[in-house]
Amino acid sequence: MTPFNEKQIAILQVAEKLFAENGFDGTSIRDISKVANINVAMISYYFGSKEKLLEGIIVYRGANLKLQMENISNQDVTPIAKIEGLVELYIELIHKNKCIYQIMNSEFSKQKRELDANLFNSTKKANFQILVKIIEEGQQQNIFKTNINVALIPPTIIGTYLQFYNSKHYYKELLGLENDVLFESYIHNELTQHIKQIIKSLVINESK
Amino acid sequence: MTPFNEKQIAILQVAEKLFAENGFDGTSIRDISKVANINVAMISYYFGSKEKLLEGIIVYRGANLKLQMENISNQDVTPIAKIEGLVELYIELIHKNKCIYQIMNSEFSKQKRELDANLFNSTKKANFQILVKIIEEGQQQNIFKTNINVALIPPTIIGTYLQFYNSKHYYKELLGLENDVLFESYIHNELTQHIKQIIKSLVINESK
Amino acid sequence: MTPFNEKQIAILQVAEKLFAENGFDGTSIRDISKVANINVAMISYYFGSKEKLLEGIIVYRGANLKLQMENISNQDVTPIAKIEGLVELYIELIHKNKCIYQIMNSEFSKQKRELDANLFNSTKKANFQILVKIIEEGQQQNIFKTNINVALIPPTIIGTYLQFYNSKHYYKELLGLENDVLFESYIHNELTQHIKQIIKSLVINESK
Amino acid sequence: MTPFNEKQIAILQVAEKLFAENGFDGTSIRDISKVANINVAMISYYFGSKEKLLEGIIVYRGANLKLQMENISNQDVTPIAKIEGLVELYIELIHKNKCIYQIMNSEFSKQKRELDANLFNSTKKANFQILVKIIEEGQQQNIFKTNINVALIPPTIIGTYLQFYNSKHYYKELLGLENDVLFESYIHNELTQHIKQIIKSLVINESK
DNA sequence: GATGAATGAGTGTTCATTCAT
DNA sequence: AATGAATGAACACTCATTCAT
Numbered sequence: 001m002t003p004f005n006e007k008q009i010a011i012l013q014v015a016e017k018l019f020a021e022n023g024f025d026g027t028s029i030r031d032i033s034k035v036a037n038i039n040v041a042m043i044s045y046y047f048g049s050k051e052k053l054l055e056g057i058i059v060y061r062g063a064n065l066k067l068q069m070e071n072i073s074n075q076d077v078t079p080i081a082k083i084e085g086l087v088e089l090y091i092e093l094i095h096k097n098k099c100i101y102q103i104m105n106s107e108f109s110k111q112k113r114e115l116d117a118n119l120f121n122s123t124k125k126a127n128f129q130i131l132v133k134i135i136e137e138g139q140q141q142n143i144f145k146t147n148i149n150v151a152l153i154p155p156t157i158i159g160t161y162l163q164f165y166n167s168k169h170y171y172k173e174l175l176g177l178e179n180d181v182l183f184e185s186y187i188h189n190e191l192t193q194h195i196k197q198i199i200k201s202l203v204i205n206e207s208k
Numbered sequence: 209m210t211p212f213n214e215k216q217i218a219i220l221q222v223a224e225k226l227f228a229e230n231g232f233d234g235t236s237i238r239d240i241s242k243v244a245n246i247n248v249a250m251i252s253y254y255f256g257s258k259e260k261l262l263e264g265i266i267v268y269r270g271a272n273l274k275l276q277m278e279n280i281s282n283q284d285v286t287p288i289a290k291i292e293g294l295v296e297l298y299i300e301l302i303h304k305n306k307c308i309y310q311i312m313n314s315e316f317s318k319q320k321r322e323l324d325a326n327l328f329n330s331t332k333k334a335n336f337q338i339l340v341k342i343i344e345e346g347q348q349q350n351i352f353k354t355n356i357n358v359a360l361i362p363p364t365i366i367g368t369y370l371q372f373y374n375s376k377h378y379y380k381e382l383l384g385l386e387n388d389v390l391f392e393s394y395i396h397n398e399l400t401q402h403i404k405q406i407i408k409s410l411v412i413n414e415s416k
Numbered sequence: 417m418t419p420f421n422e423k424q425i426a427i428l429q430v431a432e433k434l435f436a437e438n439g440f441d442g443t444s445i446r447d448i449s450k451v452a453n454i455n456v457a458m459i460s461y462y463f464g465s466k467e468k469l470l471e472g473i474i475v476y477r478g479a480n481l482k483l484q485m486e487n488i489s490n491q492d493v494t495p496i497a498k499i500e501g502l503v504e505l506y507i508e509l510i511h512k513n514k515c516i517y518q519i520m521n522s523e524f525s526k527q528k529r530e531l532d533a534n535l536f537n538s539t540k541k542a543n544f545q546i547l548v549k550i551i552e553e554g555q556q557q558n559i560f561k562t563n564i565n566v567a568l569i570p571p572t573i574i575g576t577y578l579q580f581y582n583s584k585h586y587y588k589e590l591l592g593l594e595n596d597v598l599f600e601s602y603i604h605n606e607l608t609q610h611i612k613q614i615i616k617s618l619v620i621n622e623s624k
Numbered sequence: 625m626t627p628f629n630e631k632q633i634a635i636l637q638v639a640e641k642l643f644a645e646n647g648f649d650g651t652s653i654r655d656i657s658k659v660a661n662i663n664v665a666m667i668s669y670y671f672g673s674k675e676k677l678l679e680g681i682i683v684y685r686g687a688n689l690k691l692q693m694e695n696i697s698n699q700d701v702t703p704i705a706k707i708e709g710l711v712e713l714y715i716e717l718i719h720k721n722k723c724i725y726q727i728m729n730s731e732f733s734k735q736k737r738e739l740d741a742n743l744f745n746s747t748k749k750a751n752f753q754i755l756v757k758i759i760e761e762g763q764q765q766n767i768f769k770t771n772i773n774v775a776l777i778p779p780t781i782i783g784t785y786l787q788f789y790n791s792k793h794y795y796k797e798l799l800g801l802e803n804d805v806l807f808e809s810y811i812h813n814e815l816t817q818h819i820k821q822i823i824k825s826l827v828i829n830e831s832k
Numbered sequence: 833g834a835t836g837a838a839t840g841a842g843t844g845t846t847c848a849t850t851c852a853t
Numbered sequence: 854a855a856t857g858a859a860t861g862a863a864c865a866c867t868c869a870t871t872c873a874t
Contacts, residue, residue, distance in 0.1 A: 007837090023314065025233030029865065039839055044866055105374050106314045110230055121378050128382070151382055152402045155371035156364075163367025164360070166313050170329050174336070174359055194360045194410075201409035202402075237848065247856050252849055439730065441649030445869065455835050460870055521790050522647065522730045537794050544798070567798055568818045571787035572780075579783025580776070582729050586745050590752070590775055610776045617825035618818075631858090653844065663860050668845055 004060060008046050011036050015043075016057050020099035024054060024107050054107065058120060061100040066123045068093060073130045079138030083203060086134065087196045090157045095187065101162065127154065135203060144203045153202065157195055164191055212268060216254050219244050223251075224265050228307035232262060232315045262315065269308040270331045276301060281338045287346030291411060294342065295404045298365045303395065306373065313370065335362065343411060352411045361410065365403055372399055420476060424462050427452050432473050436515035440470060440523050470523065474536060477516040482539050484509060485546060495554030499619060502550065503612045506573045511603065517578065543570065551619060560619045569618065573611055580607055628684060632670050635660050639667075640681050644723035648678060648731050678731065682744060685724040690747050692717060697754050703762030707827060710758065711820045714781045719811065725786065751778065759827060768827045777826065781819055788815055 004012060014036040018027040029050055033040040047053040072085050094101050104120055131150055138144030164171060168183060177183045212220065222244040226235040237258055241248045255261040280293050302309050312328055339358055346352030372379060376391060385391045420428065430452040434443040445466055449456045463469040485505065491498065510517050520536055547566055554560030580587060584599060593599045628636065638660040642651040653674055657664045671677040696709050718725050728744055755774055762768030788795060792807060801807045 023231055023233055025231055028863075030863085040865090041839065041867080042837090045838075050865065105371070106231065110234065121381075124375075124378055125382075149398065149402060151379065152368075152372070152399065155375065155379075156368045156402075156406065159367030159369070159371025160360075160364045161367070163313070163363035163370065167332075167363065170332055171359065171363075173329070174333070190357060191360065194357060194364075198364065198406050198410065202406065206414075236846075238846085248848090249850080249856055249858095253855070258848065439647055439649055441647055444867075446867085457835055457837095457870085457872095461834070466869065521787070537797070540791075540794055541798070565814065565818060567795065568784075568788070568815065571791065571795075572784045572818075572822065575783030575785070575787025576776075576780045577783070578787065579729070579779035583748075583779065586748055587775065587779075589745070590749070606773065607776065610773060610780075614780065614822050614826065618822065622830070652842075654842085664844090665846080665860065665862095666858090669859075674844065 004056070007038070007042075008056070009060070011038065011043060011046060011053070012057050012060050015053055016061070016099040016103070019054065019057070019107075020102040024050075024103065029053075054103070057100060057103065061097055062120065062123050066126050069127050069130060073134055079134055079141060079143055080200065080204065082134045083138070083199060084196055086131065087157060087199050088192060090154070091161055091187070091192050091195065094158055094161055095165075098165065101158070105162065124154075138203065143205060145205045148203050153199060156198060156202075160195055160198070161187075161191065212264070215246070215250075216264070217268070219246065219251060219254065219261070220265050220268050223261055224269070224307045224311070227262065227265070227315075228310040232258075232311065237261075262311065265308060265311065266328060269305055270328065274331050274334050277335050277338060281342055287342055287349060287351055288408070288412065290342045291346070291407060292404055294339065295365060295407050296400060298362070299369055299395070299400050299403065302366055302369055303373075309366070309370065332362075346411065351413060353413045356411050361407060364406060364410075368403055368406070369395075369399065420472070423454070423458075424472070425476070427454065427459060427462065427469070428473050428476050431469055432477070432515045432519070435470065435473070435523075436518040440466075440519065445469075470519070473516060473519065477513055478536065478539050482542050485543050495550055495557060495559055496616065496620065498550045499554070499615060500612055502547065503573060503615050504608060506570070507577055507603070507608050507611065510574055510577055511581075514581065517574070521578065540570075554619065559621060561621045564619050569615060572614060572618075576611055576614070577603075577607065628680070631662070631666075632680070633684070635662065635667060635670060635677070636681050636684050639677055640685070640723040640727070643678065643681070643731075644726040648674075648727065653677075678727070681724060681727065685721055686744065686747050689717060689721065690750050693751050693754060697758055703758055703765060703767055704824070704828065706758045707762070707823060708820055710755065711781060711823050712816060714778070715785055715811070715816050715819065718782055718785055719789075722789065725782070729786065748778075762827065767829060769829045772827050777823060780822060780826075784819055784822070785811075785815065 011032065015027070015032050018031055018035065021027075022031075029043045030040055032053075033043060043050070043053060047056050069089065072089050073082060075082065075085070077085070128151070131153060135144060135148055135150050139146060139148075164187070171177065171186075172183055175186065177186055219240065223235070223240050226239055226243065229235075230239075237251045238248055240261075241251060251258065251261055255264050277297065280297050281290060283290065283293070285293070336359070339361060343352055343356055343358050347354060347356075372395070379385065379394075380391055383394065385394055427448065431443070431448050434447055434451065437443075438447075445459045446456055448469075449459060459466065459469055463472050491501070493501070544567070547569060551560060551564055551566050555562060555564075580603070587593065587602075588599055591602065593602055635656065639651070639656050642655055642659065645651075646655075653667045654664055656677075657667060667674070667677060671680050693713065696713050697706060699706065699709070701709070752775070755777060759768060759772055759774050763770060763772075788811070795801065795810075796807055799810065801810055
């Protein structure tokens, strides 16, 4: 199904992790080869170059992301439940694929990288369309407001989550979350709840 | 006032810009020295190392940030106006100091960097305290809800803004913002309004 | 007849061309395998090593060279005609086998290469003997000088030709030879005539 | 006078020698740095790249070559003596600068190298003009033939010499030159004499 | 007999830093 | 106080070759 074989996937996963942790420039192919327990030359051999490896990660993850996102809107529940489900899914997906979102946000925003932005934008657009559909459904049922800026919903969800996660150290201290398990739990409960509340306040027609 | 002399500040400003554009690892001290029109050795000479230079940027900007943030809470307006003002200020500050926020978010979240996190956390905590004060003021006046998770307000503001800004390319296309001026204007109007609305929905006591 | 099979010969021909164009070190076995449309491992498999491949080229071409050279001296014409024929043949052969002569001159003169010089020297010596025979024939007929340094005749012919050919770019400009056809034609006429004249002046007894 | 400092010249000389012996691709900058007893990084530091180093050699030697060549034609001797002197000078110069001539012939004739051919062609043209002047002088004095192809004289001299030199191994055996001193002596005497004779036969008007 | 996978050594180059002055 | 020169380590990548199949 994927265009990558077993060993390539092993490399992709190690690379994804290290890129997310240390950045693209901060990760050498030697670092990757050491962690993945393969020869340095294998990366060039399998992917052609370090940049192509990055693109490989995107292709590998991108296919997955789009697929998972599509299920939510086809369920037979109220638009509000769909929105809540979408927020949950969004957070879950970003959390699971934190690595690639991290990469996307730090590497794609850099001017120097000559990456094919379309690799990501197509996924983004697809997700946007799904969201639009749900919103319109709620509007037709008069449950949602009419003037909703749909485009700003995804960056609100993703941004809030990532900003929180990237300041892990600070929030663990501030909120007294003594270990990573508590931190993860906080994300799953309080943060998710917080974001759900935000998004609902943006879309639900309170004046009804 | 600042512990940096004129030449050091010139270096700091160039470094800040380049770090934000290309990342810490993606920027060589030669790049910096070329743009700043100084000798390569100057950076090690003045700052000790490249990492110390990054810390220097934080110290240099941090002092500024804290200072500007404190003014808002001392004004004699309603808590709601203070919150609105704070959101505006937040966005304005992040927008102006995008560079350092970019750095903070991409470099501080990396495990490999041995940076003194306190350099930033102290500013964050100070800002948090200011926010707490405003919220409490509103709660005493019964204008704000009682159960507000104040800690999640800053990451919501900052995260949403940065996520939007970092996907500049995508949003310019999606929203038909043909040039950078229109993009900036969109941030100043729609995005700021969007974030204000979110934060207000989080704090204002609607049941009143 | 040749000790090489069809696939080996295909490789030899590609390698000969690429070695002549880019040098031995400037040509990778991957370059060769790509052009020859074979697997990289084939070269080591068939020839043992890259150096052995070079020797293979020499063996392959050398056999040919010696063969063609022998015909000229057996014809029933005057020694002068034989010399003229020999010059023509020399130039024609070098021109046709420019590739291998190029290799021979650039790779054999290098100390680092551990090539079996005898592979070539035997051909050179055979050719030298043929030349000696013709010269002696002319001397017996009192048409040629008695004090002829036969050893210096071949390097004069070959050297002049190669030096001219290797400065193709320069001579095309200097002589106003606008395209390669004109350049080739110049070699066939003026240059060949020039070399013939030189060699004849070296051997023919003018005082007669 | 030269645009190179002492250390750069040391590197240039080592590089010239190694390039001539092993070719451009056959010489690594580590080889050079080892022989020159300098750090590997110095070559990039001083010359920018390996290719620029090669160009440096050409610039360094080229200036010298042109200069030395100009003296011969200004002497107050017969045209024949001038031609003889020129041949001697040519051989001496090529012999001394064998390295760079070797490089010129093997690297410039390769298509892959993107070298500024003008670096050499200007020297070649200057030398050609000097030769033309001497020939014309002899023609005016009716000592030289009228139909002389001046362009073919330099490649005859250079080519014959280089072809002989590059087959050193072969000629030492053929001519019984037991050591390098004898080989050098042969070049200085027999080979030089041979080339002088050739060139004179090309230009001198025998029918006078 | 033939080949894709894999390897360790090597490539040119750039890196942050230090040194002598 | 300031800098050009210099360095060793690291960089991404390519090399010829070997090996398991």
